Amino acid sequence: MSEFEIPPPPKGGAGALLPPDAGRDRPLFIVAAILVFLACIAALGARGAWQQSQRWTEDLQTSLTVQVRPVEGGSASEDAQRAADIAAAMDGVANATARDRAHAERLIAPWLGTENIPDDLPLPLIVEIRLEPGIEAPLDALREAFDEAGINASVDDHSRWADAVRGAATRSQTLALALLALLAGAAAAVVAFASRASLAARVDVIDALHLCGAEDRYIAILFQRRFFMLGLKSGAVGAIIAVIVSLLVGTGSQAADASFFLPSWENNPFEFLLLAIAPLLAGATAALSARLAVITDLGRRW
Amino acid sequence: MSEFEIPPPPKGGAGALLPPDAGRDRPLFIVAAILVFLACIAALGARGAWQQSQRWTEDLQTSLTVQVRPVEGGSASEDAQRAADIAAAMDGVANATARDRAHAERLIAPWLGTENIPDDLPLPLIVEIRLEPGIEAPLDALREAFDEAGINASVDDHSRWADAVRGAATRSQTLALALLALLAGAAAAVVAFASRASLAARVDVIDALHLCGAEDRYIAILFQRRFFMLGLKSGAVGAIIAVIVSLLVGTGSQAADASFFLPSWENNPFEFLLLAIAPLLAGATAALSARLAVITDLGRRW
Amino acid sequence: METSIDPSFSNTSYETSAPVIRFDNVGMRYDQGPEVLRDLSFDLPRGSFQFLTGPSGAGKTSLLRLIYLAARPSSGRISFFGRDTATLSREELPHLRRRIGVVFQEFRLLNHLSVFDNAALPLRVAGKKRSDYAEDVAELLAWVGLGDKMKANPATLSGGEQQRVAIARAVVAQPEILIADEPTGNVDSEMAMRLLRLFVELNKLGTTIIFATHDLQLVRLLDAPVMSLAEGHVHIRAPRSQRQAEYQRAEDEAAAGHREAFEDIGRPPLDSPDGAERDE
Amino acid sequence: METSIDPSFSNTSYETSAPVIRFDNVGMRYDQGPEVLRDLSFDLPRGSFQFLTGPSGAGKTSLLRLIYLAARPSSGRISFFGRDTATLSREELPHLRRRIGVVFQEFRLLNHLSVFDNAALPLRVAGKKRSDYAEDVAELLAWVGLGDKMKANPATLSGGEQQRVAIARAVVAQPEILIADEPTGNVDSEMAMRLLRLFVELNKLGTTIIFATHDLQLVRLLDAPVMSLAEGHVHIRAPRSQRQAEYQRAEDEAAAGHREAFEDIGRPPLDSPDGAERDE
Numbered sequence A, B: 001m002s003e004f005e006i007p008p009p010p011k012g013g014a015g016a017l018l019p020p021d022a023g024r025d026r027p028l029f030i031v032a033a034i035l036v037f038l039a040c041i042a043a044l045g046a047r048g049a050w051q052q053s054q055r056w057t058e059d060l061q062t063s064l065t066v067q068v069r070p071v072e073g074g075s076a077s078e079d080a081q082r083a084a085d086i087a088a089a090m091d092g093v094a095n096a097t098a099r100d101r102a103h104a105e106r107l108i109a110p111w112l113g114t115e116n117i118p119d120d121l122p123l124p125l126i127v128e129i130r131l132e133p134g135i136e137a138p139l140d141a142l143r144e145a146f147d148e149a150g151i152n153a154s155v156d157d158h159s160r161w162a163d164a165v166r167g168a169a170t171r172s173q174t175l176a177l178a179l180l181a182l183l184a185g186a187a188a189a190v191v192a193f194a195s196r197a198s199l200a201a202r203v204d205v206i207d208a209l210h211l212c213g214a215e216d217r218y219i220a221i222l223f224q225r226r227f228f229m230l231g232l233k234s235g236a237v238g239a240i241i242a243v244i245v246s247l248l249v250g251t252g253s254q255a256a257d258a259s260f261f262l263p264s265w266e267n268n269p270f271e272f273l274l275l276a277i278a279p280l281l282a283g284a285t286a287a288l289s290a291r292l293a294v295i296t297d298l299g300r301r302w
Numbered sequence C, D: 001m002e003t004s005i006d007p008s009f010s011n012t013s014y015e016t017s018a019p020v021i022r023f024d025n026v027g028m029r030y031d032q033g034p035e036v037l038r039d040l041s042f043d044l045p046r047g048s049f050q051f052l053t054g055p056s057g058a059g060k061t062s063l064l065r066l067i068y069l070a071a072r073p074s075s076g077r078i079s080f081f082g083r084d085t086a087t088l089s090r091e092e093l094p095h096l097r098r099r100i101g102v103v104f105q106e107f108r109l110l111n112h113l114s115v116f117d118n119a120a121l122p123l124r125v126a127g128k129k130r131s132d133y134a135e136d137v138a139e140l141l142a143w144v145g146l147g148d149k150m151k152a153n154p155a156t157l158s159g160g161e162q163q164r165v166a167i168a169r170a171v172v173a174q175p176e177i178l179i180a181d182e183p184t185g186n187v188d189s190e191m192a193m194r195l196l197r198l199f200v201e202l203n204k205l206g207t208t209i210i211f212a213t214h215d216l217q218l219v220r221l222l223d224a225p226v227m228s229l230a231e232g233h234v235h236i237r238a239p240r241s242q243r244q245a246e247y248q249r250a251e252d253e254a255a256a257g258h259r260e261a262f263e264d265i266g267r268p269p270l271d272s273p274d275g276a277e278r279d280e
Ligand SMILES: Nc1ncnc2c1ncn2[C@@H]1O[C@H](COP(=O)(O)OP(=O)(O)OP(=O)(O)O)[C@@H](O)[C@H]1O
Pocket: C030, C031, C033, C036, C054, C055, C056, C057, C058, C059, C060, C061, C062, C063, C105, D155, D156, D157, D158, D159, D160, D161, D186, D187
């Protein structure tokens, strides 16, 4: 073989059997990238809301506040110290601290001012109890023990606040997950339509391949591979932009309430997993969607 | 003319000169609808945040709270009443109400309990002042007047709260507007690419039209019209879905903090305007984008 | 008028072996349209060379579409190698198609592949290795006069060059049946002869060939049977050697009528500038 | 071999009027490729009928592309109606193109429009009202034998039928210049004559016609000048009436060489089953 110059094999191997269709896939690429980006943002947002609420409710759940009121003829600060000792001795309590009268005065200062408080005003004193993590607050045991010891105390487990925080977190999480589902569905629909359109646009290529003896499987694989690559690439672009945005948002200063809904980049396995999985998921969705569309369409021939 | 049967004119007039390309535009349609939907949601969200913050800050801005502390030898309730009278006489004050000792006791009950408060405890009393809307709070004037009248009062204009609310609103609004800009940009890019691809895919049609003596303008109008219609239709679908979603969200029960970020349908001109303008805007974006792409591409020939 | 018989064809046996293709009362229509082909019955023996002629729109391409399995008959039965096509499943099609080579009237080249890759497509689809076929494909392309265009994009070729790529693609896998739809419509008569020679050689190696053409000069070069289609029906003429006398007579008549016919055609409906010459 | 002169053409004046198209040392290449056309210089007089022949790949289509303004020369000068095309702006092109009708070798019909709408396209693009042209278009389609296919989709037509739609589209606006690239490659000889007749009538109405074809039989029917392209150069033969003697001699030689040539071609590179017959 010397007199003829045989052209080199095409780049990309068998994939090149489908025309590269330069411009035609580009809108699809952009759209897929946008969808993946928004999906990642939604997922990070859902994750962020969950984490934030976890952190807050954990804070609230692992602490109890006890108000010790002076009883007739007793000393409030002694009672408070006794209450702290009783609590500290309990199972599951990490530590208990009795606060003094100065602390109580500071608490009501916004209401009464500082000079107005007579020294003999019977102020309730606060005992702060910190539980060991993961322990159910021993509310009843504490109340019983205080009653037995003759201490007039009320115990607050912050459940009102924790419920509110949890509720808000659940709502924002639901919102983010709904958005995620919407975006995933939209992405799948877009790819299905696009691969069907792409099939229709290349009906000449398909015909030529068929008449050269190509099997349906052979053709489906060509499309599948192309759309997998498209999904993978646009997914990677979308995911990377999402990470960049969440990093930017994470470094910016922000009030706690806003961060509740914003995605933020936490340097932990979940985020890395999401980053790694999003392009694969996008690719797989695209490939599956394309395969189904192509096989269905080809099956209708002959 | 009897022996030949002349076919009826094509539907859609001159538009039919471009192939209908059934399936090929469908992904684009869906994508455009999704983008418009998200854009509408973002716009409604931005609008919702703005409205909510307006409502709250207005509430805070049109009310002042005065704490009247008893002075040595005076009666707190008399001072409070005097303060209320002074305030009521001022320009821009709608009304001023002095609250009694029972009200003050209720306020500090969470701290001191109800039984613990001695009758002679010098509690500060509250005077609530409501301003006429749109008026700058006359803080200095009030303080001067109280000083002159020998009343020990502190005036709180809630500015700390109002700032926080405004800040949160601004942040969520910025977020929504950024999303809106992202979506609009994405939509324009998608249409530009799509119309260029569509041009490339129909290069045979363009060639045939050119060689039949069609002008660039003539061809650009064909594309422009098609993409305007596509933008209009998908915009309408997206906007309608956005309205439905916001109506659903609006009727569901929700906590205030969540509604701060959710779109909600307020039955007022802005929402109707948005609904009416979104499809037109989408259509105009699409048409402009297509025209620019086509004219640029055609200009490169000959 | 040349009527001589090419001696190289006299040894080709047209009627000896079993039919590779058999049509039994085959009818065909497109959708709800009228019947394009009506009640066709014929056998194509293995290794035969068959011309197919007929006026434009007679159904030549439609008949070929039936043979290369791109369409199904609306009535009647077609068998390949003794197998009824109605019983073929989708899975069996590709393997049957690999035994058939086709040159399409509209070429159907893939413009995103080079000339070389287009010609090699059937081998590639069949899973052959590039290194195994590269030399053969290059040699074949050189034979059809495209040795220096192997890397070109088919879209940049002239009409006749594209046609030759299509022919190379059809013959490259040396199929058992070769179907050619006007394979010489876009080339000059010298190249047409060269291409015909390619088909003849392939035929000698055992390929059954069906060659649709309008070019009666080409038909006259070979001593092969001629199927002519008209109004949905087929008429098969025996090879020239078997009907020398009658053929000569008919052709002479046709030639004589040629110029006369041109004048008899009448005037097409064109507006003359003064409107006077127009015959309504 | 028919060599008689059609009397209907003897009154057509080929050299009397000013040239509508003038080529001055025109060269053309595609991108970085070799020169396809080299140093062409010729005039086409108004109202002339010009055949264009040449082997496949000689550059006929490329030359026609220059004339219908789909390509620009890489060197030299082309003028239309006395106007240098290099000075043409994009805005002027459409108006010039409306004076030119083109039949493409690959038809280029719009498959989303009916046959009728395809044929009427130049009129529609020029802004004419449908009711004004409907009758004329229908009559023209009937003349080319497509009276019953007006509502059909071009994709469902046979090759020859598509070609006729392309011809109808090219002539419908009665252009001043008509360029036809193998307009009869896909039709039988009877239809080819009918179509040629259409071109002749148009020519009589004043249209300058350039007719590229491989069909020498068709060329012989008219007493018109023949341009032949070979290796980038053009050679213009005067109408037959002016060179009767030499023509006859050349044609006779060609005919004699026809069969001989076919045998001389040699064997194409095909693997014989036993591998023995292969000449390396
Ligand atoms: N896909 C189709 N749908 C409907 N009608 C069709 C289709 N293809 C062909 N026809 C019609 O069937 C008839 C036969 O067409 P066919 O292509 O078989 O003719 P042909 O003999 O190949 O003609 P030509 O020599 O012009 O190529 C024509 O009248 C044509 O209009």
